[in-house]
Amino acid sequence: MSLLRVTGLSKSFGGLTAVDGVSFDLAAGQLLALLGPNGAGKSTCFNMVNGQLRPSAGSIQLDGHELVGMRPRDIWRLGVGRTFQIAATFNSMTVLENVQMALVSYERKLFGLWKPARSWHADEAFSLLEQVGMAADANRSCGVLAYGDVKRVELAIALANRPKLLLMDEPTAGMAPKERNALMALTRQLVTERNIGVLFTEHSMDVVFAYADRMIVLARGKLIAEGDADTIRNDPRVQEVYFGTGKTFQPRAALNHAAAPTNQGALQ
Structure with missing residues (x-):
């Protein structure tokens, strides 16, 4: 059974259709990469799954629960975590306190003035930091961390609601190759x-091909390809629209009669 099932998802802004009838499934224990050139509809699709945008049409189900119409915080409580392209942490707080605040929010704890927030969920927060390799920095301010370490803290925060589904928006953006691989290896674990x-x-294709179990590719709001690394590398629509010039979008029937593109090196 699919953990996430997206069916006929569409979103229009006035006369512009940003996402057009997109459908895909995601199973538990699977990494699915959502790819496409700028303007393909990736962010719009992502934000609809998260509840930040309401679809014009379609269904988004998590473990059989319909998410369309739900508020982001309610979707979060159902077990959907998220990290952002630009890491979001409180620089004035310690690493441990950042994770504690996420845990306090998830548990809906009301605390009195006689019991400061720093006393809540310290052990659980420390355990999450251990899982992402940041326990040694628990008492440091987030404001002094290297960017790669901030991304690890953000991952610990995203795990605070015990997610079934984790949405990661450009998780390795701004990171060096070694940091990118370390973060994605941790995510896989x-x-x-x-x-x-x-x-x-993700825009780093080395990360995508190394860690994604499956990939789906959007172009001009439409799903044009899905499959494993070899399938995506060899799909003529992907080569032309995403890895090639980015100027041509044709249905499969038209491409079947066209000459094969010559820029396959971009996919190797």
């Missing part, structure tokens, strides 16, 4: 240990 489904967007 957590996916396996926790049986989480991950939907992520």
Whole structure:
């Protein structure tokens, strides 16, 4: 059974159709990459799954629960975590306090003036930091961390609601190659240990081909290809629209009669 099932998802802004009838599934324990050139509809699709945008049409189901119409915080409480392209942490707080605040929010704890927030969920917060390799920095301010370490803290925060589904928006943006691989290897480990489904967007193709189990590719709001790394590398629509010039979008029938593109090196 699919953890996430998206069916006929569409979003229009006035006369502009940003996402047009997109459907896909994601299983628990799987990393699914959402790819496409700028303007393909990735962010719009992502934000509809998260509840930040309401679809014009379509269905988004998590474990059989319909998410369309739900508020982002309610979707979060159902078990959908998220990280952002620009890491979002409180620089004035310690690493531990950042994770504690996420846990306090999830547990809906009301605390009195006689018991400060820093006393809540310290052990659980420290455990999450251990899982992402940041326990040694628990008492440091987030404002002094290297960017790669901030992304790890953000991942710990995203795990605070015990997610079934993790949405990761450009998780390795701004990171050096070594940091990118370390973060994605950690994500893969957590996916396996926790049986989480991950939907992520990413521009670094080395990361995508190394870590994604499956990929879906959008162009001009439409789903044009899906499959594993070999399938995506060899799909003529992907080569032309995403990895090629980015100027041509044709239905499969038209491409079947066209000459094969010559820029396959971009996919190797």
